[in-house]
Amino acid sequence: MAYELYYWDGLQGRGEFVRLALEEAQADYVDVARGEKSAGLGIGAMISELDSRSGAYPPFAPPFLKDGDLLIPQTANILFYLGPKLSLAPRDEGLRYVANGLQMTIVDLVAEVHDTHHPIASGLYYEDQKHEAKARAADFLAHRMPKFLGYFERVLAQNPSGAQHMVGDALTYVDLSIFQIVEGLRYAFPKATNHLAERYPHVCALHDAVAVRPNIAAYLASPRRLPFNETGIFRHYPELDHATR
Amino acid sequence: MAYELYYWDGLQGRGEFVRLALEEAQADYVDVARGEKSAGLGIGAMISELDSRSGAYPPFAPPFLKDGDLLIPQTANILFYLGPKLSLAPRDEGLRYVANGLQMTIVDLVAEVHDTHHPIASGLYYEDQKHEAKARAADFLAHRMPKFLGYFERVLAQNPSGAQHMVGDALTYVDLSIFQIVEGLRYAFPKATNHLAERYPHVCALHDAVAVRPNIAAYLASPRRLPFNETGIFRHYPELDHATR
Numbered sequence: 001m002a003y004e005l006y007y008w009d010g011l012q013g014r015g016e017f018v019r020l021a022l023e024e025a026q027a028d029y030v031d032v033a034r035g036e037k038s039a040g041l042g043i044g045a046m047i048s049e050l051d052s053r054s055g056a057y058p059p060f061a062p063p064f065l066k067d068g069d070l071l072i073p074q075t076a077n078i079l080f081y082l083g084p085k086l087s088l089a090p091r092d093e094g095l096r097y098v099a100n101g102l103q104m105t106i107v108d109l110v111a112e113v114h115d116t117h118h119p120i121a122s123g124l125y126y127e128d129q130k131h132e133a134k135a136r137a138a139d140f141l142a143h144r145m146p147k148f149l150g151y152f153e154r155v156l157a158q159n160p161s162g163a164q165h166m167v168g169d170a171l172t173y174v175d176l177s178i179f180q181i182v183e184g185l186r187y188a189f190p191k192a193t194n195h196l197a198e199r200y201p202h203v204c205a206l207h208d209a210v211a212v213r214p215n216i217a218a219y220l221a222s223p224r225r226l227p228f229n230e231t232g233i234f235r236h237y238p239e240l241d242h243a244t245r
Numbered sequence: 246m247a248y249e250l251y252y253w254d255g256l257q258g259r260g261e262f263v264r265l266a267l268e269e270a271q272a273d274y275v276d277v278a279r280g281e282k283s284a285g286l287g288i289g290a291m292i293s294e295l296d297s298r299s300g301a302y303p304p305f306a307p308p309f310l311k312d313g314d315l316l317i318p319q320t321a322n323i324l325f326y327l328g329p330k331l332s333l334a335p336r337d338e339g340l341r342y343v344a345n346g347l348q349m350t351i352v353d354l355v356a357e358v359h360d361t362h363h364p365i366a367s368g369l370y371y372e373d374q375k376h377e378a379k380a381r382a383a384d385f386l387a388h389r390m391p392k393f394l395g396y397f398e399r400v401l402a403q404n405p406s407g408a409q410h411m412v413g414d415a416l417t418y419v420d421l422s423i424f425q426i427v428e429g430l431r432y433a434f435p436k437a438t439n440h441l442a443e444r445y446p447h448v449c450a451l452h453d454a455v456a457v458r459p460n461i462a463a464y465l466a467s468p469r470r471l472p473f474n475e476t477g478i479f480r481h482y483p484e485l486d487h488a489t490r
Contacts, residue, residue: 056405057343057412060350060396070339073346081342094315097326098302101318104349105305111356119364120377121384132365132377139366151305160301167302 003029003082004066006046006059011232012184012225014075014110015063020176021079023219025086031224033062075110076103079173088176090168099167102155102174106181109148113188114233116140116240126230126237137240141192145185146244149200152178156202163202164209171213178203179210184234189241248274248327249311251291251304256477257429257470259320259355260308265421266324268464270331276469278307320355321348324418333421335413344412347400347419351426354393358433359478361385361485371475371482382485386437390430391489394445397423401447408447409454416458423448424455429479434486 003022007015015031022029035041049071052058059073065081066072072081080100083089089096114122119136120129152166161169166178182204186193197204210216219225228234248267252260267274280286294316297303304318310326311317317326325345328334334341359367364381365374397411406414411423427449431438442449455461464470473479 052403053399054403056403057347057400058396058403059346060353060393064346070342072342074349077342077346077349080345097315097317097322100325101304101309101322102302104319104322104352107349108305108356111353115360115364119360120380121388123384123388132380135365135377139368143366143368148305151303154298155302158297158299158301158303 001068003027004032005029005063006032006049006066007063008046009034009043010226011229012180012234013063013232016180016226017075017106017173017177018063018065018078018082019224020180020216020219021082021086021088021173023224024171024176024213024215025088026215027082027086076100076107079103079177083173086173088171088173090170090172092168095168099172099174102166103177105148105151106174106177109144109181110233112140112144112148113184116188117235117237126235130239133237133240138242141189141242141244145189145192146199149196149203152181152203153200156206164206166206171210175206175210176216179207179216182207184228187228188234188236190236191241191243194243246313248272249277250274250308251277251294251311252308253291254279254288255471256474257425257479258308258477259352261425261471262320262351262418262422263308263310263323263327264469265425265461265464266327266331266333266418268469269416269421269458269460270333271460272327272331321345321352324348324422328418331418333416333418335415335417337413340413344417344419347411348422350393350396351419351422354389354426355478357385357389357393358429361433362480362482371480375484378482378485383487386434386487386489390434390437391444394441394448397426398445398448401451409451411451416455420451420455421461424452424461427452429473432473433479433481435481436486436488439488 005018007013032041033043033046046062050059059071063075063078064071064073065078072078090099116137117126117133119132155166156163165171166174250263252258277286278288278291282289291307295304304316308320308323309316309318310323317323335344361382362371362378364377400411401408410416411419
């Protein structure tokens with residue numbers, strides 16, 4: 001039976017980290033909210049899961065995954081669940097917790113990227129918190145982005161199996177997520193990421209290696225890959241972007 | 246061999262969610278950063294793990310746990326790992342992912358609580374972002390806290406095994422974390438949480454049931470339980486707290 005991925009239509013957002021894993025593995029999946037209402041899909045099908053007043057363990061927010069009767073919420077949790085099934089997790093049990101910890105750190109970074117444009121309230125428009133967004137984005141580019149990327153660079157450099165992968169000696173979902181982080185940061189902050197390859201060579205080499213994997217390249221060229229836009233997590237607001245030292 | 250918990254000394258913070266699980270299970274553990282330097286413990290021992298320029302898979306930030314050779318970072322990941330070993334996870338495999346998803350949602354709430362006092366930059370003092378903190382805290386109390394607590398209330402009400410536990414029919418680490426959330430929110434926002442028991446009866450009943458468990462009660466009365474203070478996640482700044490509708 002096909003996996004059912006539930007995430008907002010029209011943006012990459014947090015759902016994209018799951019899509020990349022499903023696409024790399026050529027898994028059979030339905031992107032529920034992007035489907036046709038006549039087929040029982042669409043946003044309504046997702047909202048009814050979120051709003052269920054009777055179902056056991058309803059999800060707090062998208063993305064969530066359904067695999068038969070099991071409903072799994074939270075990006076890193078979905079990937080932890082799918083990883084072994086899609087052959088995108090380390091074979092070693094201990095390293096699976098390492099991968100999970102790295103993915104949760106990526107999730108933390110994604111939340112901080114979101115808050116560069118919504119530092120005060122996720123329910124208000126960007127325009128209503130633009131002043132504060134400038135301050136938060138400046139701090140993000142000066143301190144937080146280098147801290148996270150420097151950390152990922154160090155994890156790659158110190159991987160006992162080599163700097164080609166974040167964990168172990170083979171591709172995992174964490175590598176795919178690093179690709180997405182680099183893509184997203186470059187879209188949102190072209191000036192601040194201008195020297196990314198120079199400063200974080202292993203991170204950027206991993207990004208480039210993922211981009212040319214046949215299944216990923218085919219996905220990126222397909223209509224299934226939504227373009228980045230200003231309703232997602234990574235938003236390009238020129239006033240928030242500037243070159244960093 | 247004892248588990249080694251690494252977290253900042255002097256504050257409950259994110260480490261407390263792990264401490265509560267270890268204490269409930271009466272597990273053998275060392276709170277490394279709070280130990281004596283002469284015993285090879287203390288903050289220095291933690292910093293050297295964080296700053297390692299040779300170790301495989303260094304952690305990004307505390308808390309992290311060492312179990313023999315395995316180093317496990319990220320609060321929810323540590324609890325996912327420890328849960329089955331401490332008999333604080335559901336026996337059912339599928340429900341373990343449910344528990345993990347709920348714990349990650351608690352982690353998200355904790356990050357939002359942190360940002361009520363640090364909405365612009367975690368590296369700056371509260372006093373330097375007080376104005377923005379007032380705006381973010383007001384939004385948190387009006388929208389985000391009710392959204393999270395209403396969700397947890399719904400999960401309890403809709404638990405097929407009864408409203409005594411977040412997942413399944415027995416105590417899990419998720420229940421312990423809900424206790425800590427209620428404790429923390431009441432400390433930080435006494436006015437805004439004045440009507441908590443009325444609005445979220447299942448959540449508060451769970452909090453009360455955890456508080457009187459013998460191992461938890463003994464821990465709370467011990468010097469191992471640090472008091473809440475204004476260096477942790479849950480901080481009481483009276484100017485950020487106000488009664489809500």
